[in-house]
Amino acid sequence: VSGSRVFLSSDYGTGGALLELSATGAKEVYFTRDMRNHHSTSVLIGDHLYGFSSSILTALRFNDGRVAWQNRSVGKGSVIYADDRLYLYSEDGVVGLAEANPTAYREHGRFRLKTGDAPTWSHPIITGGKLILRDQELIYAYDVRAR
Numbered sequence: 528v529s530g531s532r533v534f535l536s537s538d539y540g541t542g543g544a545l546l547e548l549s550a551t552g553a554k555e556v557y558f559t560r561d562m563r564n565h566h567s568t569s570v571l572i573g574d575h576l577y578g579f580s581s582s583i584l585t586a587l588r589f590n591d592g593r594v595a596w597q598n599r600s601v602g603k604g605s606v607i608y609a610d611d612r613l614y615l616y617s618e619d620g621v622v623g624l625a626e627a628n629p630t631a632y633r634e635h636g637r638f639r640l641k642t643g644d645a646p647t648w649s650h651p652i653i654t655g656g657k658l659i660l661r662d663q664e665l666i667y668a669y670d671v672r673a674r
Contacts, residue, residue: 579604602618604618620640
């Protein structure tokens with residue numbers, strides 16, 4: 528959401544749309560198949576959306592829907608933003624840290640959690656300097672405060 532504009536998205540071959548809301552209704556600004564969020568939403572940072580279009584991490588210009596870049600990154604997953612970084616968590620238990628940079632994908636590291644056979648569709652949380660991740664049975668907490 529930015530001002531009176533709202534971006535909505537769905538996977539399963541659908542896509543996303545930016546809507547302009549007013550007192551009289553909603554008007555479609557654009558529709559795109561380049562952002563198809565499956566089980567998590569995109570995050571808006573500056574004038575770009577960052578999110579997983581199915582399994583491809585995508586940076587998309589919010590106002591016109593143009594793709595800035597795409598990267599396979601950690602695979603299909605969830606993304607949150609804190610401290611100028613994208614925290615990425617794939618359904619396969621891969622955790623990544625990348626820049627929220629509209630010009631290129633720049634990863635700063637990754638690791639893999641030991642998970643079961645079911646996908647990790649929970650969303651990461653950052654609170655009190657801790658990154659909280661959950662799979663189907665376990666909860667992990669990592670201190671991510673700058674030192």
